Amino acid sequence: MKKLVLVLSLLILSVSCKSQNETVNANPKVFTPQNNPKLVVGIVVDQMRYDYLSRFYNKYSEGGFKRMMNEGFNCKNNHYNYIPTKTGPGHASIFTGTTPKYHGIIGNDWFDKKINDKVNCVEDNSVQPIGTNSKDGIKSPQRMLTTTFADENRLFTQLRGKTIGVSLKHRGAILPAGHTANAAFWLDYEHEGTGNWITSSFYMNRLPKWVEDFNTSNITESYFKEWNTLYPIESYTESGSDLNTFERILKGRETATFPYDLEELRTLNGNFKIIAESPYGNSLTTDFAIAAVDGEQLGQDEYTDVLTISYSSTDKIGHDYGVNAKETEDTYLRLDLDLERLFKVLDKKVGIGEYTVFLTSDHGAPDVPAYLYSEQIPAGLFNESAMFDDINMLLNDTYGITGLLLSRINNQLFFDHALIEKNNLNLQQIKQTAANGLLKYDLIDKVFITSEINILENTHGYVENMLANGHNQKRSGEVLFVYKPAVFKDTPWNRTGTDHHTGFNYDTHVPLLFFGKGIENGSTLKRTEIVDIAPTISALLGISFPNGSIGTPLEFVLEE
Structure with a gap:
């Protein structure tokens, strides 16, 4: 009897195992590689408040900010979650998914306790300038302690996916691109610079030919021209009076009013620096970013590439003229057209639906304290x-x-x-x-x-x-x-225009737009934070999160 029970048990077990095997084999799991975008473009608009999207909405074209909002996903309640809200920490936090507590970029500059002196966030005396003799070329990401999502993409693709960083500011180009970037390029415009796009020996020993060709072209010089309003100035009803006492007056001018002849003003105002402090600096950045897409063949193979673009002129104009200035409004209307131009190139070169873009800012800004005070608002x-x-x-x-x-x-x-x-x-x-x-x-x-x-x-x-x-x-x-609120340090350059660094909403509330491949269409008023961007892009690409990331992937932004 015991033998019969044993035989029956073995028979049942055999049939059961066969049945399970047949079930597994009938629906075998097949691994399919993630259908990633060919190119991820991370755009940072320096000093952009969220309300610039809504305030100037009716004057934007259909192909720039509106295209991102209407075809992509708009996180309307996006904030920084730390103090100080400055350029260096902002760019590092966006791309690392963490805060200065962990990535270590605690300011644009800080006091180094080891040497008892101030240091810059991308200063690196161990590297050499490439394309210039200026000290603005001795820069690298070595002070940033954690990886960016671009670093993780490079590691994931065995360094086959490229990363290129572009910005007028060195920190705006270097920090987003991370430690493993193929290159970061910035403009040599400070200290009577050459007006050329430069890099450092951290990345290479010589500029690529396409950069040399760009530098020897007349593109940069072509922006020494008149800056007048894009549309009739009387239509700029979203901004204050053009003539007021709250804006910086350029050397050689008696008032801060349109138009501005940049060729005439260049000698007294830092030569190429005046281009960076006009909306043409954003146009020049777009020109160079488009040249990078071609020169580096970005988005042209099966490995995801990353292009980071930081538009710096918005920050410089904000510092000079303030939140309520017609100069600021005109700058955003012109930037909108630059974005449209960039997206059209990506549509053609990479393909519609083959690239992903996000756009945010490194901080916002308050109205000019003197203006607020004139309206009986504490400042x-x-x-x-x-x-x-x-x-x-x-x-x-x-x-x-x-x-x-x-x-x-x-x-x-x-x-x-x-x-x-x-x-x-x-x-x-x-x-x-x-x-x-x-x-x-x-x-x-x-x-x-x-x-x-x-x-x-x-x-x-x-x-x-x-x-x-x-x-x-x-x-x-x-x-x-x-x-x-609305208080910052008293310096000669802060008595007009604006500044930033606080944890108040005017500094923390910035845009966050996603657009392109893998992105849902919609919007949310749910609070999101700047540290959520890097893990969201990492989740989209199916790669490791940056090693210090503390953010949460925004699941509602990504297509299922």
Whole structure:
């Protein structure tokens, strides 16, 4: 009987296994490679508030911003989740999917505690300038601590997928492209530069022929021409009066009013720098980006390439003229046409439906404080230089030691630890003394101090959390202060035009548009954050997220 039971059991097991095998074999799983876009284009519009999309909407063409909004996906409530909102941190955060706490780009510049001096976010004295003798060529991404999605795409494709970064600003070209980029190119326009597109030996030892050809063409020089409004100036009803006291006046001019003769003004205003500070800088960037598509044959094989484009002139014009200026409106109307021109080239060269684009900004900006004040809205400028001297004097009076405070930058204070240890002083008491001194200033709203090992503790509030996300333990300062709304530091260049750095909505609320292959059509008012972009693109491509990414893929943006 036992033998019969055993035989029946084995028979049943055999039939069951055969049945399972037949079921598995009847529907075998076949691995199909992800149908990725041939090219991903990441566009950053420097200093673009979200409301520029809605404010100028009726004047935009159908092929630029509107095409992205109408055919793609519009995240209408997109924000930065850290302080400070500046260009370097913004570009790094967009493409790494993390914040300065982890990627380490805590400002455009910061105080380096090892050398007791200020450093630039892309400064690298180990490299040589290529295409120029200017110090603006000694740049690389080596200070950025984490990877970008472009880096991960390069690793995923065994370095077959290309990455090219383009911007007038070096940091706008370098940080988005990441550590493994084939190249990053920026314009040599500072310090009476050559007006050529340059790079550094971090990427190559000689400019490619297509870049040399671009530099020897007359394209850049052709933009020394009149800048007048694209449409009749009386139609620019979305902006304030052209003649006012809130805008920077160029050298050689008596008013900040249209038109501007750039050829006539170039000598007194930095030569090629005046192109960068006009909407023609964006047009030049578009020209060069299109040349890069051709010169590097981007999007022409089965491996996804990445092109990063940062439009810098919007930031420079915002700083000069402010949020409410007709110059700002005209710049965005012209940028819209540049985007249309770029998309038409991508349609032709890469193919409609074969590329993916996202567009965002590295920060926004407030209205000019003087303008707000004239309309009875609280605003102001704060003298940080006088504050620095006052706090150092307070520390000297309290502890009998001069020079305890070394630096103030990015709304942070840095102390001389060697001097503190030498005199056997209590670091935390010194921080507290400085913090109490800062709180006495009317325009400073909040002050925070870190622990002994420079960690922001008890970060449970909204502002506290944003400061913590922007705070790098090794690089950041130890006393942090926050201004009241619409307040920034008083400098000669900040008395007209605007600035940015805060955690207020005017600085954090920026556009986020997705468009092209793999992107749903629609919009959302759900809050999204800048760190969500890189993991979303990574998910689209089926690659690893950047190694420091803390964002969440925006599932509703991607086609199922």
